[in-house]
Amino acid sequence: MTQQGVRWTADQVLALAPDASSRKAGSRLGGAGPWSRTGSSGEGAVWGLCKGSGSKPYQTVIDVADAAGPAYKCSCPSRKFPCKHALGLLLLWAGPGGAAGPESPTDAVPDGAPPPDWARQWLDSRRARAETRRSPGAAQERTAADPEAARKRAERRAERVTAGATELERRLADLLRGGLATAERAGYGLWEETAARMVDAQAPGLAARVRELGAIPSSGSGWPARLLEECALLHLLASGWLRRDRLPAPLAATVRSRVGLPAPARGAPVRDVWQVLAQYDTADSKLTTRRVWVYGERSGRTALLLSYGAAGRAPALSLPVGLAVDAELIPYAADPAAAGLRAELGEQFTAPAPATGRPPGLPPAAATARYGEALRDDPWVDAWPTTLARVIPVPARASASSPGPGSGSGAEWQLADADGDSALPISPSAASRSGLWRLVALSGGTPLTVFGECGHQGFTPLAAWADGTTETVRL
Structure with a gap:
């Protein structure tokens, strides 16, 4: 990115912060005051010394051209990644207006300087390890295995999963026989114990869905219906496994x-210029999951990159929204029908740069039909990536007793077709976010292109583009 004279915007930098306190602390360090000996190289490195409370300044270096997203190194004792010093340095590098190009360079972090020794050593060691991982010898060593032993391991695991699915079916039948009210009385322990049994059966997908059931009882009005719906999906998955030999191969x-x-084989790498459409985190008591949606400009393919971090720590993968990168993505299965949306970021050929386009969209009616096709192929899909073209946000009507963006039900917020009579309801979880008012302000009554996730509760907007522009607005 620096070799092209292009720098990120402040919003793209702050999107990397692991939490709100880091975002606030990093913003305070985004001025030139505490910094000295800053610089950036054509290889995608940014460095500087930040004055702290001690006698020695903190040494901060960032590799913004790393294939898996920015990588950070700071001599401060913080356990957050990125720390406030890395965020402050990136903000200083981004400059006042952000996206500072060759016509408006910033003097705070000059380009073209060679990195100091302490920064160069870290950068060289990182890139040497990356080359080792990409070498043919390393790949061959990782894949070399006894096929017969692998087959036996797969058979043993399938037997354990079958035992777990059989037990799960029995427990779901007991729950429905006793009535859903028993789930409220039993508390979360019932679900945690069942999830532990699924982990023992080496079925982490079943375990994750069981844990989600535990949060539904007493979760508000209508929870029995939501619990029944999720139990039905879990029953469908368990019975699908027990009858998998009767199913079509893709299903x-x-x-x-x-x-x-795991998929039996990864798909072939797909090289493209991948636009970063959205990035957000979800967390529970044990894990933070980062979801990154990207769109291939040439292939027209939308893919999902997942990254995980222990509770309280940001996941490693971080790709700021609004950038595009020439890279390979590796599908999670060789068969496109089985690969779904999941992919893994492979080799990166250029540093990220601001995206110059946006994905094509569909009117709400066509998008709903596409979502229905996705459910036909995968009844358990949680969120389907959808880009809506020429839609206008229609806010909920606030009542005197409950004004504001979260007023009313989620269905009262809609994205209406500017050229037709169809509309897509916005999910209740998204309707409580202030980002919807930002969407209204961006529209001003004119059509927008909006990217988000389509689910059974409605549409969740994640990014938008004003008519006639390519600047991605994160929601």
Whole structure:
């Protein structure tokens, strides 16, 4: 990115912060005051010394051209990644207006300087390890295995998953026989114990869905209906595994993937210029999951990159929204029907740069039909990537007792077709976010292109583009 004279915007930098306190602390360090000996190289490195409370300044270096997203190194004792010093340095590098190009360079972090020794050593060691991982010898060593032993391991695991699915079916039948009210009385312990049994059965997909059931009882009005719906999906998945030999091959592959079995083979790498459409985190008591949606400009393919971090720590993968990168993505299965949306970021050929386009969209009616096709192929799909073209946000009507963006039900917020009579309801979880008012302000009554996730509760907007522009607005 620096070799092209292009720098990120402040919003793209702050999107990397692991939490709100880091975002606030990093913003305070985004001025030139505490910094000295800053610089950036054509290889995608940014460095500087930040004055702290001690006698020695903190040494901060960032590799913004790393294939898996920015990588950070700081001599401060913080356990957050990126720390406030890395965020402050990136903000200083981004400059006042952000996206500072060759016509408006910033003097705070000059380009073209060679990195100091302490920064160069870290950068060289990182890139040497990356080359080692990409070498043919390393790949051959990783894949060399006894095929017969692998087959036996797969058979043993399938037997354990079958035992777990059989037990799960019995427990679901007991729950329905006793009535859903028993789930409220039993508390979360019932679900945690069942999830532990699914982990023992080496079925992490079943375990994750069981844990989600535990959060539904007493979760608000209508929870019995939501619990019944999720129990039905879990029953469908367990019975699908037990009858997988009778299913069409693509659906059987989907069942194996949803249960948690690895794909038998990865697909061929797909090289493209991938636009970063959205990035957000979800967290529970044990894990933070980062979802990154990307769109291939040439292939027209939308892919999902997942990254994980222990509770309280940001996942490693971080690709700022609004950038595009020439890179390879590796599908999670060789069969496109089984690969779904999941992919892994492979080799990166250029540094990220601001995207110059946006994905093509569909009117709400066509998008709903596309979502229905996705459910036909995968009944357990949680969120389907959808780009809506020429839609206008229609806010909910606030009542006197509950004004504001979260007022009313989620269905009252809609994205209406500017050229037709169809509309897509916005999900209740998204309707409570202030980002919807930002969407209204961006529109001003004119059509927008909006990217988001389509689910059974409605549409969740994640990014938008004003008519006639290519600047991605994160929601």
